[in-house]
Amino acid sequence: xxxxxxxxxxxxxxxxxxxxxxxxxxxxxxxxxxxxxxxxxxxxxxxxxxxxxxxxxxxxxxxxxxxxxxxxxxxxxxxxxxxxxxxxxxxxxxxxxxxxxxxxxxxxxxxxxxxxxxxxxxxxxxxxxxxxxxxxxxxxxxxxxxxxxxxxxxxxxxxxxxxxxxxxxxxxxxxxxxxxxxxxxxxxxxxxxxxxxxxxxxxxxxxxxxxxxxxxxxxxxxxxxxxxxxxxxxxxxxxxxxxxxxxxxxxxxxxxxxxxxxxxxxxxxxxxxxxxxxxxxxxxxxxxxxxxxxxxxxxxxxxxxxxxxxxxxxxxxxxxxxxxxxxxxxxxxxxxxxxxxxxxxxxxxxxxxxxxxxxxxxxxxxxxxxxxxxxxxxxxxxxxxxxxxxxxxxxxxxxxxxxxxxxxxxxxxxxxxxxx
Amino acid sequence: xxxxxxxxxxxxxxxxxxxxxxxxxxxxxxxxxxxxxxxxxxxxxxxxxxxxxxxxxxxxxxxxxxxxxxxxxxxxxxxxxxxxxxxxxxxxxxxxxxxxxxxxxxxxxxxxxxxxxxxxxxxxxxxxxxxxxxxxxxxxxxxxxxxxxxxxxxxxxxxxxxxxxxxxxxxxxxxxxxxxxxxxxxxxxxxxxxxxxxxxxxxxxxxxxxxxxxxxxxxxxxxxxxxxxxxxxxxxxxxxxxxxxxxxxxxxxxxxxxxxxxxxxxxxxxxxxxxxxxxxxxxxxxxxxxxxxxxxxxxxxxxxxxxxxxxxxxxxxxxxxxxxxxxxxxxxxxxxxxxxxxxxxxxxxxxxxxxxxxxxxxxxxxxxxxxxxxxxxxxxxxxxxxxxxxxxxxxxxxxxxxxxxxxxxxxxxxxxxxxx
Numbered sequence: 001x002x003x004x005x006x007x008x009x010x011x012x013x014x015x016x017x018x019x020x021x022x023x024x025x026x027x028x029x030x031x032x033x034x035x036x037x038x039x040x041x042x043x044x045x046x047x048x049x050x051x052x053x054x055x056x057x058x059x060x061x062x063x064x065x066x067x068x069x070x071x072x073x074x075x076x077x078x079x080x081x082x083x084x085x086x087x088x089x090x091x092x093x094x095x096x097x098x099x100x101x102x103x104x105x106x107x108x109x110x111x112x113x114x115x116x117x118x119x120x121x122x123x124x125x126x127x128x129x130x131x132x133x134x135x136x137x138x139x140x141x142x143x144x145x146x147x148x149x150x151x152x153x154x155x156x157x158x159x160x161x162x163x164x165x166x167x168x169x170x171x172x173x174x175x176x177x178x179x180x181x182x183x184x185x186x187x188x189x190x191x192x193x194x195x196x197x198x199x200x201x202x203x204x205x206x207x208x209x210x211x212x213x214x215x216x217x218x219x220x221x222x223x224x225x226x227x228x229x230x231x232x233x234x235x236x237x238x239x240x241x242x243x244x245x246x247x248x249x250x251x252x253x254x255x256x257x258x259x260x261x262x263x264x265x266x267x268x269x270x271x272x273x274x275x276x277x278x279x280x281x282x283x284x285x286x287x288x289x290x291x292x293x294x295x296x297x298x299x300x301x302x303x304x305x306x307x308x309x310x311x312x313x314x315x316x317x318x319x320x321x322x323x324x325x326x327x328x329x330x331x332x333x334x335x336x337x338x339x340x341x342x343x344x345x346x347x348x349x350x351x352x353x354x355x356x357x358x359x360x361x362x363x364x365x366x367x368x369x370x371x372x373x374x375x376x377x378x379x380x381x382x383x384x385x386x387x388x389x390x391x392x393x394x395x396x397x398x399x400x401x402x403x404x405x406x407x408x409x410x411x412x413x414x415x416x417x418x419x420x
Numbered sequence: 421x422x423x424x425x426x427x428x429x430x431x432x433x434x435x436x437x438x439x440x441x442x443x444x445x446x447x448x449x450x451x452x453x454x455x456x457x458x459x460x461x462x463x464x465x466x467x468x469x470x471x472x473x474x475x476x477x478x479x480x481x482x483x484x485x486x487x488x489x490x491x492x493x494x495x496x497x498x499x500x501x502x503x504x505x506x507x508x509x510x511x512x513x514x515x516x517x518x519x520x521x522x523x524x525x526x527x528x529x530x531x532x533x534x535x536x537x538x539x540x541x542x543x544x545x546x547x548x549x550x551x552x553x554x555x556x557x558x559x560x561x562x563x564x565x566x567x568x569x570x571x572x573x574x575x576x577x578x579x580x581x582x583x584x585x586x587x588x589x590x591x592x593x594x595x596x597x598x599x600x601x602x603x604x605x606x607x608x609x610x611x612x613x614x615x616x617x618x619x620x621x622x623x624x625x626x627x628x629x630x631x632x633x634x635x636x637x638x639x640x641x642x643x644x645x646x647x648x649x650x651x652x653x654x655x656x657x658x659x660x661x662x663x664x665x666x667x668x669x670x671x672x673x674x675x676x677x678x679x680x681x682x683x684x685x686x687x688x689x690x691x692x693x694x695x696x697x698x699x700x701x702x703x704x705x706x707x708x709x710x711x712x713x714x715x716x717x718x719x720x721x722x723x724x725x726x727x728x729x730x731x732x733x734x735x736x737x738x739x740x741x742x743x744x745x746x747x748x749x750x751x752x753x754x755x756x757x758x759x760x761x762x763x764x765x766x767x768x769x770x771x772x773x774x775x776x777x778x779x780x781x782x783x784x785x786x787x788x789x790x791x792x793x794x795x796x797x798x799x800x801x802x803x804x805x806x807x808x809x810x811x812x813x814x815x816x817x818x819x820x821x822x823x824x825x826x827x828x829x830x831x832x833x834x835x836x837x838x839x840x
Binding site for chain 1: 437438439440441442443444445447448449450451452453454455460461462463464465466467468473480604613614615616618619635636637638646648702704707708709710711712713715716717719720721722725726727728729730731732733735736739740769770771783784785792794812813814815816817818819821
């Protein structure tokens with residue numbers, strides 16, 4: 001147990017970020033997770049994959065930070081030189097690690113792939129490093145100790161990096177350092193704009209004590225409100241304080257809170273459906289399969305989700321969902337009447353308890369004076385009847401699709417809660 | 421005209437990135453645009469908004485780079501300290517710039533806002549700086565000269581930062597430096613693993629001249645191969661060299677190249693369908709609407725896309741798509757027979773020229789010894805008949821869905837090209 005204020009620095013290796021080809025999401029993930037552990041990230045750097053620059057960045061970082069985490073440059077190809085550079089920086093020979101070799105062989109064989117020379121070379125690792133096992137790919141994580149600092153190298157493929165961090169590195173850091181208590185608690189809201197929320201909770205926000213801070217984290221259709229508390233005292237007291245503040249917040253904005261922390265609307269609606277043994281189907285027009293894709297991202301969704309129809313053309317709305325052609329002609333495809341018939345049709349065709357429909361003008365074209373781009377009707381058919389609502393989203397196609405999908409799930413969540 | 425190999429370094433100031441709250445998209449924009457100008461970005465740093473750390477970062481960067489670009493910390497509130505820090509770093513007094521003050525007044529008045537004290541303070545600028553005008557907000561860009569290097573500070577609001585870069589800084593850099601030509605060209609491949617590609621093109625890669633480099637950029641289902649060339653000669657010659665190398669690459673791996681640079685499979689398949697006036701429908705099981713969602717992310721897709729059925733339950737496969745129940749029982753839902761009937765059924769129900777079906781075990785559960793998680797059948801029904809292929813993806817649900825979706829679009833693209 002070394003230190004209560006532990007500082008970390010992140011170094012991303014590779015040219016993709018320096019030429020602007022990819023955005024550095026790995027560092028954002030690591031920064032978020034390290035902060036949650038109570039480790040302060042003091043600097044993030046992106047550098048090219050050149051040995052002398054890597055060495056100089058490691059030297060600079062080791063003056064500032066206790067933990068130096070490097071990502072990238074561990075792939076099997078010629079342009080990946082991180083491993084060789086680290087071996088030489090830590091005066092370590094590269095040796096074949098037979099455990100890792102066997103693990104790589106098993107991983108590849110489970111994918112029906114035969115190991116080739118490039119794969120085999122991934123088991124050639126610096127002798128002095130602690131291996132952080134990669135269960136999701138062939139490039140292993142490596143941890144080196146030097147002058148009381150730890151240096152960690154992780155692969156750049158996001159899901160492999162995340163896997164090694166979560167399964168190997170985070171437990172190791174928790175065990176090795178005595179860290180301050182940092183507690184985050186986030187309320188997830190939908191159906192209300194950030195500026196309206198801010199007005200409603202202004203007084204409460206100003207009354208927060210200094211060691212508890214609030215952050216607004218907006219994304220299309222959702223505003224997350226995150227309370228963060230820091231303390232060197234025991235965890236219990238801080239957790240109680242945060243919970244009390246969260247209770248005060250709930251009293252003000254309860255109708256818009258659908259969940260907490262890492263909850264997602266697709267998981268929440270799934271749990272509600274499953275708990276009541278209800279089934280679900282969808283009829284999507286402007287969201288084009290996005291709602292279906294969100295619902296089916298949840299493992300085990302086949303317990304309640306039967307299926308969906310993306311009815312992009314009017315012909316499909318009529319043929320598959322049984323929407324009345326005359327109504328489409330008379331009211332237009334984006335209307336209360338068509339949204340209602342789509343939800344009704346899906347509920348019948350897919351034989352489910354609930355059905356959600358979305359029909360709107362995602363843009364960039366297709367808008368009119370009376371129905372501009374962003375106009376969207378969402379309907380929910382339930383055992384209790386059908387409810388349809390009109391929304392006016394923005395001008396940006398991708399954001400309109402996201403907002404409509406989130407709003408459809410929020411309406412579904414509210415409808416399920418009304419059914420006992 | 422100073423130098424032909426100009427190096428830039430980017431420094432992002434602020435805590436949002438260091439706690440993982442936002443992803444650093446500003447640096448990605450600047451890096452991309454600077455590279456297009458022929459300026460090499462050699463390092464990107466995110467640091468906290470603390471004066472001593474900013475000063476130390478400026479010192480470090482000025483050893484490495486010719487141009488140092490800082491973003492963030494120029495807002496009107498108390499936690500924005502970049503301007504004061506720069507004034508002191510460059511031994512410059514803050515003085516009220518009357519031109520800028522007038523410009524801010526006009527900007528605010530065009531938005532119906534009256535200038536307040538915070539806005540007025542935005543016109544208080546270091547005496548020695550060159551002002552880079554902000555037409556989109558109140559925080560001005562600033563340029564300082566010191567020891568032959570230039571230091572630029574831009575606001576952190578992406579829209580304002582991009583505006584100042586494009587309108588003010590880019591023309592200024594072009595005029596001030598004689599810059600080399602940098603050309604990137606990327607081949608997009610699918611249907612082949614990175615390690616196998618690497619083996620196939622090893623000889624060609626080793627034969628590349630020193631001023632042309634290759635990067636592997638993998639993502640689920642896709643490997644992008646990017647050639648980057650730098651030259652001090654005229655652009656035409658380098659472009660020809662890059663094109664020649666790309667031709668040599670194509671000779672080796674033609675069957676797997678589906679596009680170039682910023683192409684996407686959903687756009688490419690859309691263009692191919694549109695060009696031949698073909699229509700498309702989908703029948704998705706394990707991908708759960710992802711393929712439909714990708715297809716409909718393309719504006720104007722209603723010209724060729726009719727609709728899709730997410731057939732998550734066997735009942736829906738039978739009821740909506742007309743798949744034979746006996747075949748599901750006999751061969752299982754993940755089989756050549758069911759994939760084929762799903763594609764056939766979608767083509768018939770949605771009345772389209774092409775239909776793609778995907779049925780697989782996305783995981784984490786549902787796998788068996790003979791059909792482990794990741795087993796996926798994809799079928800494409802076309803005017804020429806039906807083709808089905810089996811794939812073995814990995815163990816990770818989200819990646820399996822992504823890989824299956826990309827692979828389905830790649831198979832569709834190949835099938836459309838076969839139809840004249």
